Amino acid sequence: MLKTKKSNPLIRYFLSRIETKVGMGIIAFFVGVALVSFVYLPYNPIASTGQDYSPPSLQHLFGTTSIGQDVFSQWMYGARATLFVGFLAALMTTAIGVAVGISAGFISLLEEPLMRLVDVVLTLPTLPLLIVIAAFVRPSLLLVAGLISVLAWAGTARVIRSATLSLRRLPYVEVAMLSGVPKRVLMFRDIIRHLLPLILAYSMFAVIGAILTEASLDFIGVGPVTDYSWGAMISLAQSNNALFAGAWWWFVPPGLSIALISTAFALVAYSLEDTYRRANA
Amino acid sequence: MRSAPTIEWRASSTVSEMIRFRDVSKYYRAGGRIITALEGINLSIEGGEIIAIVGETGSGKTTLGRISVGLERPSKGEVILEETNLNLVKDRREIWRKAQYVHQDPYSSLDPYLTVWDVLERPLKYLMGVKSREEQKDRIEGVLEEVGMGEEYWGKRIQELSGGERQRVLIARAFIVRPVYVVADEPTTMIDFIHRNEVLGLLTKLRDDFGTSIMIITHDISIARISNHIGVMFAGRVVEYGESKEVLSNPLHPYTQLLLSVIPEKLVESNPVREKLTQRGVFSLQGKGCRYLSRCPIAMKGCEVKEPTLEEVRPKHYVACFAY
Amino acid sequence: MIALPLLTVRGLKVIYVTQTGSKEALRDVSFQLEEGEFLGIMGESGAGKSTVGMALMRLIPPPNVVRGQILYRNEDVLGMDERELRAYRWRQVAMIFQASMNSLDPTSSIGKSFQQLLLDKGVAQNKREARELARKLLEEVRLPEGVLDMYPHQLSGGMRQRVGIAMAISANPSLLIADEPTTALDTVTQFSILNLIIDLKREGRIRSVIFISHDLPVHAYVAERLMVMLKGYVVEEGPKREVFTRPLHPYTQFLVESSKLEGKGLRLKRREGGGCPFSDLCPQAKEVCFRKAPSLVEVSAHHRVACFIYGE
Numbered sequence: 001m002l003k004t005k006k007s008n009p010l011i012r013y014f015l016s017r018i019e020t021k022v023g024m025g026i027i028a029f030f031v032g033v034a035l036v037s038f039v040y041l042p043y044n045p046i047a048s049t050g051q052d053y054s055p056p057s058l059q060h061l062f063g064t065t066s067i068g069q070d071v072f073s074q075w076m077y078g079a080r081a082t083l084f085v086g087f088l089a090a091l092m093t094t095a096i097g098v099a100v101g102i103s104a105g106f107i108s109l110l111e112e113p114l115m116r117l118v119d120v121v122l123t124l125p126t127l128p129l130l131i132v133i134a135a136f137v138r139p140s141l142l143l144v145a146g147l148i149s150v151l152a153w154a155g156t157a158r159v160i161r162s163a164t165l166s167l168r169r170l171p172y173v174e175v176a177m178l179s180g181v182p183k184r185v186l187m188f189r190d191i192i193r194h195l196l197p198l199i200l201a202y203s204m205f206a207v208i209g210a211i212l213t214e215a216s217l218d219f220i221g222v223g224p225v226t227d228y229s230w231g232a233m234i235s236l237a238q239s240n241n242a243l244f245a246g247a248w249w250w251f252v253p254p255g256l257s258i259a260l261i262s263t264a265f266a267l268v269a270y271s272l273e274d275t276y277r278r279a280n281a
Numbered sequence: 282m283r284s285a286p287t288i289e290w291r292a293s294s295t296v297s298e299m300i301r302f303r304d305v306s307k308y309y310r311a312g313g314r315i316i317t318a319l320e321g322i323n324l325s326i327e328g329g330e331i332i333a334i335v336g337e338t339g340s341g342k343t344t345l346g347r348i349s350v351g352l353e354r355p356s357k358g359e360v361i362l363e364e365t366n367l368n369l370v371k372d373r374r375e376i377w378r379k380a381q382y383v384h385q386d387p388y389s390s391l392d393p394y395l396t397v398w399d400v401l402e403r404p405l406k407y408l409m410g411v412k413s414r415e416e417q418k419d420r421i422e423g424v425l426e427e428v429g430m431g432e433e434y435w436g437k438r439i440q441e442l443s444g445g446e447r448q449r450v451l452i453a454r455a456f457i458v459r460p461v462y463v464v465a466d467e468p469t470t471m472i473d474f475i476h477r478n479e480v481l482g483l484l485t486k487l488r489d490d491f492g493t494s495i496m497i498i499t500h501d502i503s504i505a506r507i508s509n510h511i512g513v514m515f516a517g518r519v520v521e522y523g524e525s526k527e528v529l530s531n532p533l534h535p536y537t538q539l540l541l542s543v544i545p546e547k548l549v550e551s552n553p554v555r556e557k558l559t560q561r562g563v564f565s566l567q568g569k570g571c572r573y574l575s576r577c578p579i580a581m582k583g584c585e586v587k588e589p590t591l592e593e594v595r596p597k598h599y600v601a602c603f604a605y
Numbered sequence: 606m607i608a609l610p611l612l613t614v615r616g617l618k619v620i621y622v623t624q625t626g627s628k629e630a631l632r633d634v635s636f637q638l639e640e641g642e643f644l645g646i647m648g649e650s651g652a653g654k655s656t657v658g659m660a661l662m663r664l665i666p667p668p669n670v671v672r673g674q675i676l677y678r679n680e681d682v683l684g685m686d687e688r689e690l691r692a693y694r695w696r697q698v699a700m701i702f703q704a705s706m707n708s709l710d711p712t713s714s715i716g717k718s719f720q721q722l723l724l725d726k727g728v729a730q731n732k733r734e735a736r737e738l739a740r741k742l743l744e745e746v747r748l749p750e751g752v753l754d755m756y757p758h759q760l761s762g763g764m765r766q767r768v769g770i771a772m773a774i775s776a777n778p779s780l781l782i783a784d785e786p787t788t789a790l791d792t793v794t795q796f797s798i799l800n801l802i803i804d805l806k807r808e809g810r811i812r813s814v815i816f817i818s819h820d821l822p823v824h825a826y827v828a829e830r831l832m833v834m835l836k837g838y839v840v841e842e843g844p845k846r847e848v849f850t851r852p853l854h855p856y857t858q859f860l861v862e863s864s865k866l867e868g869k870g871l872r873l874k875r876r877e878g879g880g881c882p883f884s885d886l887c888p889q890a891k892e893v894c895f896r897k898a899p900s901l902v903e904v905s906a907h908h909r910v911a912c913f914i915y916g917e
Contacts, residue, residue: 178377190392
């Protein structure tokens with residue numbers, strides 16, 4: 001009888017916060033754009049469909065690139081790749097981080113070795129390492145997501161571990177033990193339920209990190225450029241001297257989008273953190 | 282994963298000595314010093330009796346209760362529960378099938394997101410191996426009826442319940458496995474006056490219906506009126522022990538006398554407390570002498586030298602004091 | 606000449622306003638305190654007893670609602686301005702809390718905390734005076750001078766509470782309000798603090814005391830008059846001995862009976878309540894008890910009770 005539905009007052013509180021509304025609104029918008037791109041794109045984003053370097057107009061809402069490609073279509077198409085990597089990486093990061101964090105916090109024998117591992121992973125420089133790897137093996141979107149999470153899970157693990165440690169001391173954990181509840185159930189059902197807002201908050205942070213990392217990789221030119229992500233757009237704009245040519249419409253939409261969506265996730269994350277604090281006051 | 286031990290429901294044991302504490306001591310290390318929580322406890326509790334362990338914070342009473350159900354291990358000595366030495370038990374779930382614990386604070390002792398059904402189903406499933414929905418329903422219904430809660434509570438989440446209701450669920454959880462022994466830690470401290478008698482009445486009823494021995498840990502000696510025996514603890518030792526009626530009418534140890542003198546009916550009439558509070562500037566030397574020395578109004582020469590042990594001074598009435 | 610009561614409280618009403626709603630903590634509380642009296646306010650959690658103390662000290666900030674009248678030596682406390690309040694709080698009326706023990710600055714020595722306090726209140730003009738005064742105050746609460754150089758964590762709970770008392774009486778208030786000052790202490794320490802307060806009163810160091818506690822034995826020991834509260838109402842008020850030996854209100858009767866060693870340990874049946882705060886449990890509830898709340902009536906000189914059994 002797994003009742004994982006969180007209690008209503010907490011969800012209501014979370015949803016009532018302005019940060020949640022604004023953040024989720026923005027995220028919904030971008031997700032919508034990405035989804036729409038699967039069924040409708042104004043133009044073929046790769047094809048040359050208009051004048052070179054033409055500013056935003058009714059035919060090309062975001063103008064065109066140096067070779068006449070429609071920026072708006074590219075932007076819609078790019079949303080897909082960016083969000084895909086972001087969500088996937090966040091999912092994997094969170095899954096690994098939570099599993100390690102709870103285990104380290106709950107099982108004393110595992111604490112030492114796991115935390116040493118976390119310390120080591122934390123010291124690894126993410127971007128340089130990824131750049132090096134990507135330079136050798138031009139990765140697919142999936143691989144990029146995987147690589148990002150292999151390096152990012154440690155931060156989540158640490159936070160989850162300390163949260164687990166403080167929850168473990170509460171009497172109801174002992175009472176569950178007295179009822180014979182096996183450790184595994186305690187950890188992955190009861191404690192997770194209490195940590196849920198925190199876990200979700202850190203998964204938001206993971207999304208932001210993943211999107212920015214991916215964009216950076218693309219910008220440098222070692223990402224999976226075959227899928228026009230926003231980072232790739234900025235990269236191409238830069239290498240074609242768009243700024244010099246005054247074609248701000250090429251890199252402002254993707255750049256602004258990255259900033260906006262990161263902010264949106266951050267807002268939702270802070271809201272979640274607040275909800276968590278409230279739940280465990 | 283090992284499957285839960287399948288033991289059928291059985292009537293409460295008829296063993297006369299339910300629990301035996303043999304020379305139990307417990308020490309903690311804190312910041313370089315050694316703190317003695319319990320020292321040389323020798324006690325036994327009979328089947329089907331209620332014993333009140335009375336003492337203040339730091340007297341060791343909570344530690345005693347926790348050790349008696351295997352939540353902690355004694356540093357020295359052993360606890361024998363129905364002929365089983367708790368020190369030798371590998372899987373503590375076997376202990377908890379027979380002995381349970383009711384925590385003090387009903388607010389932090391239950392996971393607020395669980396439902397009443399969840400809380401009660403767990404010991405059935407994991408300690409008793411009861412998996413059939415039918416049987417679970419029977420037992421949960423049965424125990425909830427004992428504590429005066431009906432079917433409408435099954436689906437309620439803990440956070441929806443009041444303090445008094447939570448406590449009853451906590452008690453029901455302990456009794457659902459039909460244990461032979463239950464420790465209730467300060468069951469009345471977190472409850473307001475109005476409901477205190479209810480809780481005490483409930484514990485008495487459960488003892489009557491199930492034959493469970495109950496250890497009530499408390500700092501309020503008036504609780505002893507529902508118990509068969511009282512053990513008075515001070516600084517880790519039992520300083521007086523005997524049948525409740527006897528101890529309440531003839532308290533022998535100065536500390537017991539103090540505790541009994543600070544009940545309203547006595548205080549309203551006179552000012553007995555002042556004499557008993559004389560703090561003698563004498564402090565016992567490290568480890569030697571009676572631990573009550575610094576507060577004892579009747580301390581004599583011999584009290585600084587040795588620690589008194591429990592002696593039978595009146596029939597079945599034991600006291601650790603050189604005055605006797 | 607009839608002496609003016611030191612404190613007159615009429616129709617005091619307090620509502621706590623929070624994000625999730627408002628709660629009526631006190632409903633129509635009225636009582637008087639004569640100079641030199643020791644009044645005990647008895648009640649469980651939620652009875653509103655601490656709120657009374659906080660209201661008397663004007664420590665309940667808006668948006669919480671405080672209505673009614675509090676007269677201290679005929680001055681309207683609730684209407685005082687900043688200047689008047691500063692002369693009133695800690696100089697006329699002082700308060701010690703249960704948390705007094707833990708509200709000492711852990712990073713300052715006791716002497717330093719004292720110094721700050723005394724200079725702040727203007728009781729001492731310079732550091733030397735402050736130290737001298739602190740030493741005298743410590744002596745009054747039976748603590749040795751050495752305590753001035755110690756830090757809070759080095760003192761026991763009882764000693765810290767004595768420091769709290771010393772600080773409270775430093776500006777020579779006429780009225781001391783003690784809110785659960787001994788609850789977290791062990792029996793012996795508890796009673797030594799109570800003895801201290803009794804002695805200070807006997808020596809004239811404090812003139813009047815309001816003692817707030819949920820602990821019945823404590824009231825049995827120190828109080829001269831006892832006021833019993835329940836859910837924001839005053840249900841009974843009278844001389845201690847009378848209230849204990851001849852309790853009038855069913856709630857008080859229940860409390861007194863339950864605390865007896867040979868007591869019957871009555872079990873009360875719960876039901877839907879309304880009107881009187883005790884209607885949900887009272888074994889003698891009548892029809893009128895569910896309709897409205899009774900007001901205090903005088904049953905004998907100085908003994909009042911709010912219960913329809915006694916009229917009104």
